Amino acid sequence: MGSHFIPTTSNVVCYEKKKDLCLVAMKCGESIMFQGNVLVASIFGEANIMGHRLHSVVASEITSENRLSIDLSSSLTFYPVFSPKTHSLLEIESVERQEMITRKISHSGIIACSTTTSMINKLLSNVNFSEERYDTILVLRDFSWCGIQDIEHVTSSCFNNIFTDNLTNNKKIDCNNEIEQSKRDLFNIKGFYPVTIPPIAIISGHKNVGKSTFSRYLVNKLLNVCPKVAYIESDVGQSEFTPCGLVSLNILNSPIFGPPFTHIQQPYRSYFIGHNSPRDDPDYYLDCLRELVTVYRRDIACGSEYGMYDDGQVHVPLIINTHGWSKGMGYDLYLHIIGFAKPTHIFQFYSATFTNQNLPSLPEYIVSPTDQEPPKVSFVEAIESSERSNRASDHRLLTLLSYFYSTSAMAVKQVDTRWWCFNLPLIRRVPWCLDWRKGLTEGVFMLSGEVPLSQLLYALNGSIVGLIGDIDNPYTSEQVDKGVIFVKELKDSRSRIQPPNYFPCPDFPPPSPTKHNCLGLAIIRSIDPASHSFHVLSPLPSSVLFKTNAIVKGTLELPVWFMLDHITNSSLGVCGIPWKSVPYLRVEAGEGIGYAAPKVRRNIRRRGQENQNI
């Protein structure tokens, strides 16, 4: 989990003249995680890199002045180590010496020339490593001459900063920030960027035990000591910062006082799951969450703007709130999330009263993993609330209302301007017209059911959809000329309407989380097939809306309150249209057997279960 090594002037010594070599002295258990590429050799003790034990084959001795020096006649071997952001960053860990392993094997590497070894000895003579009883002493050398980092420049944007950290690029601009730079500069090796990953906490437990409330307190507490906190919401039914149906990564820089619907904010990254539960496509759900964790590690934990190594102050810790689906597949999903999130802390709720709601004890591979430090597991007592007044569906409704009625003033926290504008009902608002031939270069994704293309507009009219855009460069839609007209144009005179590209599930996978993210939600308030346009309502600013290149329809239902005019509130109908002609609404009660839409009821008991708790 990041570097466990604090560089100081006594354990890191670099060669000031050429700035291409340094000595690092570590104690057993300390480790350096880094980005970039470097040459590594051990001159004393052993270090573990990706499972291999790097040991010193040079004879080293302690000289009369209590200084360490190496034998110039034996060959010192350097190994090239590459650690780009495209993969998990590598760690160099100091480990105990294992005498049992035969020392005879020597692998091919880069043999140091005599100038290098003499330079090392010169450095060694200047410092006193032996006093501190270090277990491992390594030599790091500049490896940027190999040229691999220039691979970043071949493509326009995809692989920016996979080797070079962007803090380096900002260096010229950011010269005031000396403290931030100082610790990194101790190493003084081009192309080598050590990294620390701040704590990652996971909060888990059955639904309605107080997970979200606990997370909120945790965020606020952490904000006492950190300037920013990252938050991944994996409860799609009751998200903290977004409407339901999304998983997202949010960066918080101010404490949150209030329930979720009062602090909706645009996420750093989010994905559209499209349901209130991950049940229908758990694999996609996990893919999205995995990507969020990766994004956190890459951009936030070790990203430039959110603080790299350096000061402990700049670390951005991560909180992951999990869904309350603690049984069956839900528990399985939870274990998967722990698996890729690799938390440092796990807060697990338990109840002494409703023991059947408690999560099973965590499996051994999580509690004491072999390849990393074990997470700290803390148990939190559940809130025993008998009242069930606040139902999840009410929370969802509040959040949806808050989302769609929010104004641009909320995002920037503008003073004395409405953050919410409930005095103009949505159905009265002037919508955006989205020409699907021009705007939806990707197309329409359908996450549920098998709606035939001929019926697509019947499914989309008056429904909530997710707006999707490309992640990297939002304005590249021109160059990415993949306007593969999926549907051939029809010659039939009746069908002048050119349908949108259509990707129904499960024949087509949902938008890939590495390429596309969710920009936000929108309501297709009406459709004008003649002009190929969706009439769209969304609180997003136009700069975000214009990035849309696909829309996704899940099973999120539009609450009835979005279809009514709560200001005029006429009992005659909506906007002058009498009730019987208002689409999708019905005033009379339905009758007849089988009228009820399917609804799950889980509290029916069998005879003989009288004495059991549900």
Place this chain on the structure above:
Amino acid sequence: MKKIPRIVPWTSPEEFQQVHSWLYAESPNLRELGVKRVKAWSSRGRVPHAILSTAAFVEASLRDDFGYGKITTHELRLLYSMVFVRFVNGIVDPAQQGVFASSISSIATKLHMPLWFVELRHAGTHERLPSLQILRNGCKHALQWLNENFWSSQMPWKSTQVDGMRSMVFQYKELRKENMNNYETNERDPSTKVVKNIMDLISEEYIRELLISVLLEPGVLVPMAKKKRVLARDLSLSQESIQIWMPMLNAFGEKWSTFGDELIFGMLEVLTRDKDDLKLDMSIPQSKSAHTSSSYRMTLVAWIKHILNIYYIENTSLFTSIEVNDILEFCLSKPNAYTQLILEIMAERDEELNKSITPFLNYIKKLLHDNDIIQNVEDIPKITEEDMNAEIFKLRHELDKANKLMKNVSSEEVILESNDDTMPSNKEIAWKMHDLNEWKPCALGCLPNGQVPCLDLPLELDGPITVNLDPIDDINLMDTDN
């Protein structure tokens, strides 16, 4: 409290009926179309279980009919069995009202569901998979059962029900008249019994369609004989009418809090209906002309006045829940001679209202008056061709001016946008704010003209037809445009 409407997946009752007829059509192409539409509904949610089951049975049977060679008997048995299990559970589960589970067969008996459906479900879940023969037969019967128990009861009302209601209302009228003539009898008025029967027969949801439509027929609240009807000068009902009908209306008003509103709005709708509308509205085939005669309409105005008097003056609990503001809104939005009268009646009773609506009333008066003048052909001045050309020239000039202004405005907008961000041009075209001049608030799902456009995309898009080799042209796609 106002009723909160419920969400349904269909755009209109017509679409609902259309899908019903598709699912039960002879042509397999139409049946497949019905299945497809139900799939679109499913993605919206809130589809009644009976519809999902019907579509599932139809889909399974289409597979059975046209999948020969592509699907094995065992696969078909699995398919049909699952549909059966879900069908029976879906019907029975909502009827599990208690804390403890009742047996499925006992609930099925209550719901008049053949018990062998339940047996098929049981066999499909726990026992030997039912044979294809019995499943096919079951599918046929289940579709029939669903049609009788679900689909046909979804018709808003049946004409026979209206007929029954009409005869009861007339029975009431006769009994009431008789009773009014026999002052001596101390016996209980037998007409109250009829009122009670009517109230037992219908639920509040249907009073508009079943009851009020009958009450508004000539010969009921409005007497058949024109000389018994109300005069425009006077606008007061005859004592006879009040004595006959008020006991019944009072009873209804007591039982249903929405009755007063429903009655008044039923009347208002008739009063504001155009002659053209009448031709379209097939729900009242009889006595079209009667509804447009002025004596008939005047009598309705008198009834509204009578009810409003009760609301404003009399200190009874009757008709207290009338939504006066809604009446006001309705009348103001549809000004004609009758709504004008009603506005005047309301203004008379409510001083504050009088102040606020007097300007509107004056305007409406003027508007209606002007209309009369224009209808008078002789008053229209003669127009020569020269005048017309001059007019055209003038209009063209104005249009040019307007276009120029428009261009200026839009170029400014473009500049603003490009300052905002450097957008590729096609994105700008893809997203446009709806033209403000053409925008009108409208119900969700409708275009500004208040209509749901035809949402059909060509059926050919769905790929090769799987059910039949018949040409697809026989499918008459629903056109909701008109």
